[in-house]
Amino acid sequence: MKKLVIYNHGKDSIPWGEKTKHFAEVAKYHGYAFESPDYQQQPDPDKRAEQLLAMDLSGFEQVVLIGSSMGAYVSTVASETIRPKGLFLLAPAFYLPGYRQTEFKPAAEDIRVFHGWQDDIVPPENVWRFCRQYRVRLNLYDTDHRMLSVISQLAEEFSRFLAGFDEG
Template sequence: MQKLVIYNHGKDSIPWGEKTLQFADVAKHYGYAFESPDYREQLDPDKRAGQLLAMDLSGYDEIVLIGSSMGAYVATVASASIKPKGLFLLAPAFYLPGYRQTEFKPTAEEIRVFHGWRDDIVPPENAWRFCQSYRVRLNLYDTDHRMLSVMPQLSDEFSRFLAGLKGQAI
């Protein structure tokens, strides 16, 4: 069984930053291949979703999408077509000016959302609105938009998330 995790970075981030590397280590531990597309040339979130959808994913039986900020929007929009097993969203850039979609079809067996109370880029209320609308679990942390101060906790959460997809307890 071929399994893949795709990390979708945020607007001003890079494809292989600190968060990406930590999530890649967790994914590899569970037997997943790991990709992180480079979206830096494309500032339009919906065109980034198109870039994700253009990837050849035909060789994979199971896909998990991670998204941070704009990348969470991209992963959520693309999930309607990709139908991943899991959707793991960090400080999702939902309901912001310039983002075309305000109604989503988040499609995955498991969805988790993580947000910082002190996020001054995307208000935590936006994550709550999404989670309330789609009955998704919301995890709030005392951190800012980048969430780097809680990476150990997020890595643990991702490990539990992947273990749960496999039906394993850790």
């Protein structure tokens, strides 16, 4: 089975930063191809979602979307159309000014959300609002918005997340 993980980076991040490399390694270990689109020239989160939706995913039987901050918003918006197997969201930029969508229809068999108590970009309350509305488990860490201090734990969570699809 051809499987793909698409990592969607944040607003001021790059496609192949430190987090991306960690998640790419995990994805490859589980037999997934890995893509990280470059959104650096596109500041509009909804246009980024359009860019993601323009990707040709026809050759893949299983897609998992992972996103950080604005990339988590992009992943969630795009999931309504892509309908991935999994949605793995880090510090999702929900309910912020300039983000068009405030009502979501996240479509994935499994959705995981991770956020930092010390996040001063996206308030934890915003993420709790999303998780409560869509009945998604919220995993909180004592870290900031970038979550780099817990990247090892997040990579382990992602590995368990992908392994769960192999078991089913």
